[in-house]
Amino acid sequence: MKAISPDLLAEVRDFRKRHPDVRYVDLIALDIPGHFYGKRYPMDMLEKVAAGSALKLPQNCVLLGTQGGLFEIGDYCFNDGDPDANRRLVSGTLKPVNWEAKPLGQMLITSDGTEAPIVFEPREVLARVLSRLQSKGIYPVVAFELEFYLFDKNFRDGLPQHARNPLTGDADDQPNMHIDRLSCFSSVLDDMAETARMQGIDATVITAELGPGQFEINFGHLDDALRAADWAALFARSTRGVALKHGCRASFMSKPYLQHPGSGMHVHVSLYDDARNNILAADNRRALGHAAAGCLEFLPHCMPIFAPNHNAFRRLGSAVNSAKRASWGFEDRDASVRIPESDAKNLRIEHRVAGADANPYLVLAAILGGMEAGLDGSRTPIPPLNEDRSSGIEFPVEMLEAVRAMQSSSAIRESLGAEFVKVYCENKRQDHIAFLHEISAREYRWYL
Template sequence: MKSHSSTLLAEVRTFRQNHPEVRYVDLIALDIPGHFYGKRYPVEMLEKVAAGSPLKLPQNAVLLGAQGGLFKIGDYCFHDGDPDANRRLVPGTLKPVTWEAQPLGQMLITSDGTEAPIEFEPREVLAKVLERLHRKGIHPVVAFELEFYLFDKKLNDGLPQFARDPLSDDADDQPNLHIERLSRFAPVLDDMVETAKAQGIDITVITAELGPGQFEINFGHLEDGLRAADWAALFCRSTRGVALKHGYRASFMAKPYLHHPGSGMHVHVSLYDAAGNNLLAAHQKQPLRHAVAGCLELLPHCMPIFSPNHNAFRRLGGTVNAATRASWGFEDRDACVRIPESDPRNLRIEHRLASADANPYLVLAAILVGLEHGLEAGKEPIAPLNEDRNSGADFPVEMLEAVRAMQHQPTLREGLGAEFVDVYCENKRQDHLAFQQEIHAREYRWYL
């Protein structure tokens, strides 16, 4: 513990030396809906925390709904006295915030690794899954890909408008994959990439996607699954900030336009043993088939994680590469679980179902539990789409049905933690019901 504190203290002191203009640091963590919460600390107080002073935030901050409200979930929120819970600083995440008007820093905090981790904190859920896999000799290597839209900064009666092409000042309303779109939006995209790199994020490929103002960013492969999810979460925060600085809005909303492609979160996962051998490639790739079978078996029960809100369900069965059934295939982007072409060393799955606004810690945790279950059950998967275009299993396509499918699934309750599953499902149920408590103008047009 002393060595750990010394490392953190050195990190804070080095940051202060390199950024003497920074007076405050945002200490942040991701809640259940995937929003950052936290506190803004004077940098001199951060040094005290790094040296061992306690860092406490309300436990129930993790339970906030999509609009920031608290829901009654069991005894939490309204019958527990709203207790504080210990957090710790995540080493290596203290970085400058360059998109705000004033110089700031930010640093991730978490309850995992403390004396009493919060069982339903997303990062803690993933930490437990990874720790269990490591004990079994399974070491995931992970890479995220995120799609997002750029919009005009000004909304039109609350609705998004196409991003303005900086070259012509016209709306970017021609969906295509032309490389010139990257050039036309280079100032904001380059700033997003450089800002992400300043956060320690390894950005690799940038793609102009099919939607108007839609782009995709790929991250490097990591042996640390927690850090891979950290990258995805931090990229969303910095990208939204950079976009505003350039006169745009950036959004990871799953389906902002009904008639254009939605935005997804694609996760590449390969599994290795302690010696560095690819477990999926062993025995003529039979473990790969078992892992796929496990993912597909649990997928219908993980839909509240992969599609975490009302809008995310609109993306399913969309115009481009959004599956309507639990399926798999080799080099097939219509499949939920795609097997990219690769050599045995890099053999992996690409899980393509989650929406871009899903919680990356929970998405990765759910995928890993599916892979773990498949390897242990040793079942054969259904036919791949390459052999049967109609192959696939149904999954829920609305939230309340999805919550019912998730809450009592025994493998998920064991793999993700029963307390987490109960809390998460009730959070999603209450969020969905709160969303319904507003009469849309369309109802008046149809029924008045």
């Protein structure tokens, strides 16, 4: 038995009073590829966990590949006895689920904050970076933006089909950013936003993006960076569920169409000191340049995080607002690191490289680690794109090359943890090789 957490116990008991029809709660956590795993708990057992009973799941759940299989990584998975590891409930995340057929709840769990955190768990990686920043008197404020596509619920010949306009029944197959599309899809979009708010997520602006059936949603700025990443993860889960309820599919796949824009995960980050002064505005914005330089230095070595699969690399260098090199610029959407126009209090970077299907905990950890390194070393940035359109640093555009770049970086190992880098890179390497181990119809057509 652990010590009783009065706040957690009160949260569970209050939930039971407000939702007496909910019998089960999904306890969920994000694995390395960005999928949720967990257990479905009866409500009375959840109350016991909140009161101090142990909550354990296999440690190696975190190591699952994209298709759910386990890879042999060092002694993990097949030579370690598949041990259990303690998890804890994340307070404030017990919420009702409204996209299932029966009443259900869900709640985040994590190993961070336990006696023996799993060093390669994504949330724990971010928690360590944040703890280090806090020890230096640095406090991030973070906001995520996520792009996604809607598709028809049914596939045809294994291929996704354009989403149907709920008002006309026609396929939404024309690329445009017309606000009328928000009206056409208002039933599903409004449900997505309302469901996000039920999960405690501050979902704000919804935009019709350029691709057919493509939309973007913004979240409010948070001074709790862990919770900001929680929001991004939970939004992706709830949005997929709500879409299915409305007869369509929501996908955060980075590049579902070669001829249309990909879907990105844009992350806005400000840094504040103990007195709530914006660190990036210090010394006539010189600190902003240092932080941007650190991001650009880290970027080529963190591409397996920002582009976590074969498809995600297709998005990079595409024609519409997707960076071709590690660059920065003021009010420039061609830049990897964009500096939006703002006053000194709200000065921030917008990191635009990650695909929408990247792991939000790891993306934020990599961004903050880069900003930290830039500030610690007073790094001098390359010229911004506003001064030199050819300015930029090359980064890997293929998974195995990217994995080698990440493995070779002592700075990334120091920032994110050597054991995490070893495990993550091997997971990505084996996942990529497993993906290639299938002969496609095109390969037969070309070479048979």
